[in-house]
Amino acid sequence: MTPATEHTAQARKRAAVAGHLLRRPAVLYEQLRRQGSLVWSGSGGCWLVVGHEAARMVLRDERFRMPGADQNSEWGDGAGHGEFVRSLLLSAEGADHDRMRRTLGPAFSPRAVRARRAAVETTIGRLLADIGPDGRFDGVTAISGRLPVSVVGELVGVPEPERADVSELCRTISQGGGLASGRAGDDAVRDAIAALDDLTVLVRRWLADPVPDSVLAAIRAAAGTPQALSEVEAVANVFSLYLAGHDTSRNMISGLLLRLATVPELLDDLHEGRRAAEAEVERVLLTESPLTFTARLAMTDVEVAGQLIRRGDRLRVMLGAANHELVTTGQSAGPLAGVAFGEGRHVCLGAHVARLEGIALLTVVARRCAAVRLVGDPRWTAHFLHRGLETLPLEATWR
Template sequence: MTTTAKFDPWSAAFVAHPYDAYAELREHAPVTYFEPTGQWLVSRYEDVSALLRDRRLGRTYTHRFTHEEFGRSAPDPAHEPFHTLNDHGLLDLEGPDHTRIRRLVSKAFTPRMVEGLRPTVQRLAGELVDGLLAAGGGDLIAAVAEPLPVAVIAEMLGVPEADRHLLRPWSADITGMFELNPTEEAARRAVTASTEFSEYLRALIRERRAAPGGDLISALIQAQEGADALSEQEMVSTCVLLLNAGHEATVNTTGNGWWALFRNPDELARLRADVDGLLPTAVEELMRWDTPLQMFERWVLEDIEVRGATIPRGAEIALLFGSANRDPARFADPDRLDLGRADNPHITFGAGIHFCLGAPLARLELSESFGALLRRAPGLRLVRDPEWRPGYVIRGLQELPVEV
């Protein structure tokens, strides 16, 4: 059996529990080539952390090379709407464009601006939990985990409440293209969602240009007319990224986190006994213990060497966040859920220039969501074991049925 034989991102059993395979990779092949996806897998914390900051790697290569120069094929023209949308987003930009757009958008995510959202997030979380209580239970993901971050981001962007039901399906279809070797059907859905979402946002931008408000879209329009101009495509791509990145991780951390608590009843009881004292470290530990984004990919722009392995320009590196966050070289007893863990420099939000811009908002949403459930539904219990969605890169549960 080869070292990567247990690494099977298309297997339901692996998606449900990838951590044994990660341990084997860290021990025997911390940097190894994975033929099925044509990627170099990097599994140790020290290496993942360093490569996130290494400027010889990039989220894109087209700012420096053509596809031919880089030894890669151009994307399928049929997928153009998805790539146009994705390639103009902050997460997949490098160089001056990334710096310019991040500087503009970051003004909405300062600690003071995020803290100003706390009353709104508290109110929304409380209303959602009260709805779950009134129903006697239900799917925790559909009832609480999904609607909270969607509502918050939609509020920030100024998306009317009547349209918010459109956002999550569009996001789910678009992010399907981030999985490994996506099917043509997944690509078709992503293209359709990219087209529809882009058209919707262009119409919303026209409305805000005619009648500005206090929302982020209005602020981006004003920036577009200033010295640091944003193109309309950059505005559209930025808004889509804020929605997708701004809620996918929060939804999955909520679902994965409660599933972790139900499997660790002593830690759940510990948290219930000291919600105020433990909640801040508990949120960080739940993000570490069952990371929602398992893999983050970067292109090799110059030949590099990692642990004796020479990785050539043109290769793609897959940084295994879920493995790095369970590395015993960095975390004491990493497979144990410890809600009071003090030394916890997890890399769930990444590092370097692509560190998650919305990390403060995600922490706020998670704290208020878990806090509302712990305080208002102290008897919350699992009805049956959940199933995982088939995706590996963005990893989360299908549903989480609970009673109150």
């Protein structure tokens, strides 16, 4: 075998392994779990937090913080757009975090979210009505890629005609900001900065006359008070809310559609009340965690699961693996048991919104559809941070 042939064979083998893990990450989670609650990754230069209790401890302990952007990038502290990253609710700490959470939080309270259920169900009904008479559709394109953008757009207060454009701006910012996949290339950074400038102009205009009962209206109302957000903070959190809709909610909804298509009795059980939509949403959040990991940095020496973590050590909290432990050990009974949306002060602000979307989806689909079937092979997104589907070919039979 020549070196070139051997290299090709190794590349194919790595691609096959990666493809298998994308389809069934539980295999990797189980391998990690056998090594203990905390596993050192030499290739990643970080600790993998695998155990459920260890994950909860790290997420809740304020001695661990988000690591922030690459200090040598445009987005690092002291750089041109470092303030934008520090202004994200996920990155902010201390008094700044508490101030922003007090302003943004009321729109995401359980009561406020429940009040939006009828509107969310109406949106889902419209999306189903767009499916052709043959009942064939791609679940990602037709439903899970559109529903979260509509819901978060209404919640934030983005005018409907501009929501698709805002989604593209936010994705461009994410890709060029190095926020999810390390340092970005020069072209991506330039595109991200241009997109951020465009988004800032839009947010400025929306804040001048915000939609009532929206996040932007809450930001406008807080102006001149101790809870006021700066313009950069307002833009940063519009961005992060939209990004969560793109990724976490979309991936969760895709997982629910796949489950409807692969568990034949589920649709009838939901329709007849033999199963609760809430329980099915929690099951998918545990078994198909939409975000597979999140990062933390140790601010001081801390002991985790019997292992001393040194100040400056990086940790990757494996949310999917932590939830997998609950499933495989039978500890998953009860609502809100997993860590799919994190825990502690940085728990996902939109967790109740995502759950509402899932519950409303199952409710409306069970009401409208007699069956949902796979008509092709689902394709998982080739990204180990996000556990989601790229395509999901389905066919529905209407009631």
